[in-house]
Amino acid sequence: MGFVLVSYVIFASSLLEGYTFSMKKNIFEKGFTLIELLVVIAVIALLASVVVSSLSGARSKASDKAVMSDLNNIRIQANLYYVNNSNSYAPTVTNSCASGMYNTDATILNAITHASTNSTAVTCNTLSSTVFAVASKLKGSGYYYCVDSTNSGKTNTTATNIYGSGATFALDSVTGLCN
Numbered sequence: 001m002g003f004v005l006v007s008y009v010i011f012a013s014s015l016l017e018g019y020t021f022s023m024k025k026n027i028f029e030k031g032f033t034l035i036e037l038l039v040v041i042a043v044i045a046l047l048a049s050v051v052v053s054s055l056s057g058a059r060s061k062a063s064d065k066a067v068m069s070d071l072n073n074i075r076i077q078a079n080l081y082y083v084n085n086s087n088s089y090a091p092t093v094t095n096s097c098a099s100g101m102y103n104t105d106a107t108i109l110n111a112i113t114h115a116s117t118n119s120t121a122v123t124c125n126t127l128s129s130t131v132f133a134v135a136s137k138l139k140g141s142g143y144y145y146c147v148d149s150t151n152s153g154k155t156n157t158t159a160t161n162i163y164g165s166g167a168t169f170a171l172d173s174v175t176g177l178c179n
Contacts, residue, residue: 060140063118067136068145068153070115071122074134075147077107082149088129089149097124101132127176135178146178154178 081101082089090100097103097112102124112134116122119136126132133148144156156179 057140064138064140064145067115067119067138068155070111070118071134071136071145071147072153073111074108074115075151075153077105077111078132078134078149079151081105081108089132090126090129093126093128095123095125097122097134100124100126102126102134125176131176133177148177150177152178 078089078101085101094100094102102108102112112122112124115136119139122134122136124132124134131149133146135144135146137144138155145153146156147153
């Protein structure tokens with residue numbers, strides 16, 4: 001037993017030969033190499049790029065949902081406007097968001113303004129005092145979302161000419177309602 005202990009001490013001392021032991025630690029003796037740091041930075045950059053790319057899709061979907069919500073709010077408020085104004089959406093036929101109930105009702109105007117910031121464009125149409133439609137092209141999907149006086153909200157992949165103008169939106173050119 002004593003022989004094994006002595007040979008272990010001799011072996012251990014030969015391994016530690018040339019090392020000096022002190023209670024002070026030198027800061028520069030420990031740390032990471034430049035290659036190790038660069039590898040960690042590269043991994044972090046790769047993970048960050050994956051997260052950013054997945055968030056951009058979520059942003060466009062959220063933007064589309066915000067536009068759809070705004071247009072649904074316009075539909076609800078337009079029905080209230082209709083009841084409060086002798087069962088009429090507008091005194092005049094218009095295909096502009098700057099006139100008629102679209103401009104006189106503050107809630108509708110605010111919803112149009114907010115939807116315009118989240119979409120490529122918003123188009124309003126009042127074909128008669130009993131027919132209205134509002135449509136918008138969604139940024140994320142490229143589809144069109146439309147609400148009208150029949151209380152429908154529709155998403156379309158194609159668009160036809162809006163009644164009375166050359167702009168392309170998801171409104172039927174004859175009825176003025178959503179396709």
